[in-house]
Amino acid sequence: MSSVIFLVDMNAFFISCEMTRNRHLRGLPAAVAGDPDRRLGIILAANYEARALGVRTAMTVHEALRKCPKIKLVPPDHDFYLEKSEEVMDLLYGFSSIIEPNSIDEAWLDMTGSLQLFGPPLIAARRIMQEIEQQLGLWCSIGISENKFLAKMASSMKKPKGISTLWIDEIQEKMWPLPVDALYGVGRKTAEKLTAYGIRTIGDLAAVDESLLAGWFGKTGRLLSRHARGVDPEPVLPQQSDAAKSIGRSITLPQNLSQFAEAEPILLSLADAVGRTARKNNRIGRTVHVVIKFSDFTIITRQMNILPSNSTRHIYQAGCQLLQRGWPAGQKIRLLGITLSGFETDGGDRQISLFDKIDASASDKRQVAVDQAMDQIRDRFGEKSIKRARQINPGENAD
Ligand SMILES: [Mg+2]
Numbered sequence: 001m002s003s004v005i006f007l008v009d010m011n012a013f014f015i016s017c018e019m020t021r022n023r024h025l026r027g028l029p030a031a032v033a034g035d036p037d038r039r040l041g042i043i044l045a046a047n048y049e050a051r052a053l054g055v056r057t058a059m060t061v062h063e064a065l066r067k068c069p070k071i072k073l074v075p076p077d078h079d080f081y082l083e084k085s086e087e088v089m090d091l092l093y094g095f096s097s098i099i100e101p102n103s104i105d106e107a108w109l110d111m112t113g114s115l116q117l118f119g120p121p122l123i124a125a126r127r128i129m130q131e132i133e134q135q136l137g138l139w140c141s142i143g144i145s146e147n148k149f150l151a152k153m154a155s156s157m158k159k160p161k162g163i164s165t166l167w168i169d170e171i172q173e174k175m176w177p178l179p180v181d182a183l184y185g186v187g188r189k190t191a192e193k194l195t196a197y198g199i200r201t202i203g204d205l206a207a208v209d210e211s212l213l214a215g216w217f218g219k220t221g222r223l224l225s226r227h228a229r230g231v232d233p234e235p236v237l238p239q240q241s242d243a244a245k246s247i248g249r250s251i252t253l254p255q256n257l258s259q260f261a262e263a264e265p266i267l268l269s270l271a272d273a274v275g276r277t278a279r280k281n282n283r284i285g286r287t288v289h290v291v292i293k294f295s296d297f298t299i300i301t302r303q304m305n306i307l308p309s310n311s312t313r314h315i316y317q318a319g320c321q322l323l324q325r326g327w328p329a330g331q332k333i334r335l336l337g338i339t340l341s342g343f344e345t346d347g348g349d350r351q352i353s354l355f356d357k358i359d360a361s362a363s364d365k366r367q368v369a370v371d372q373a374m375d376q377i378r379d380r381f382g383e384k385s386i387k388r389a390r391q392i393n394p395g396e397n398a399d
Helices: 013-021 048-052 061-067 078-092 122-137 148-155 168-174 188-196 202-207 210-217 217-226 259-282 314-325 350-357 361-382
Strands: 005-010 031-032 043-046 073-075 099-103 106-110 141-143 163-165 246-257 285-294 299-309 333-341
Touching: 005 061, 005 078, 005 122, 005 148, 013 078, 013 246, 031 061, 043 048, 043 061, 061 246, 078 099, 078 106, 078 122, 106 148, 122 141, 122 163, 122 299, 141 148, 148 163, 148 333, 202 350, 210 217, 246 259, 246 285, 259 333, 259 361, 285 314, 299 314, 314 333, 314 361
Parallel strands: 031 073, 141 163
Antiparallel strands: 005 106, 005 141, 031 043, 099 106, 246 333, 285 299, 285 333
């Protein structure tokens, strides 16, 4: 039996995530935009109401406001989108165990072995779409074919909420008439070159000899030729997403920072969020990485190794050293981020072994106990129920 591959692509993902937690955005033109206050940023994702009025991804905020003065703009919250993305992936694992994320908002599923359980491809796809909508309040499009490439092509044929097949025996009718720049992977420059050679449609490309294309474009030429003919032998590779290789948090600050003392509580709360996620997932990392964006938009990163840990204090202490090292006098900081990576490969039973692993001083053991106690309280009473002493603003009531 030949393979059945799905590409599930979330529609207008960032703004759709925002709409799940903010009812006021529903039914109105809205978009996620970098720096909406300063009118400098660009549109990162517009909902369909805004698109109907001409707002597009990568348009400047200024231009979007001209097209649609009433558009609601929301600043990006990547941690939230990552969380939502993980919820989508979790749901998809209910349909297949062979899943390869292609980006934060899309993934391939090898459905070959799942169809016995979920019915023919179109029925199974409809069920996935319904569950994503009902359980997560999000929309997707699904492309279906025998291979990854054609599934990806199919997913873009009907949006939003479209289910499209592009089986190999359908490519002549559905794919070959499309302009050559509609082929996934063909950028503007390649398209211009192809047009110069008289190749206008994907069908034209499929008709050209593969070796001729290899002469013009090298390896890429061979790939283009195969894709145009619907050939893609790449299997769906279950992958650890990047999110699983590192755990990071960053914040764009409401006001630029000029003093180390102002940065400390922010770094501590970021380190705490990172440590807490690592502890929840039983991950112990050996590399701490700090990213600093200055007010002139230059970015620097600094990293160092630590004894394997997921303790807030260890991550924070390394972060402080890196921040001091990377922050030249007089510069102002507008974004600060910290990441833990270099995880030990096996994740099991780490909480227990952490005590033995780090040749733990009494204070390290105490730190592990403090982290665990704080995590438990926040699990029960919510994130804001407890703060470390340094995170409490002097003017804020600590109760
Ligand atoms: Mg996508």
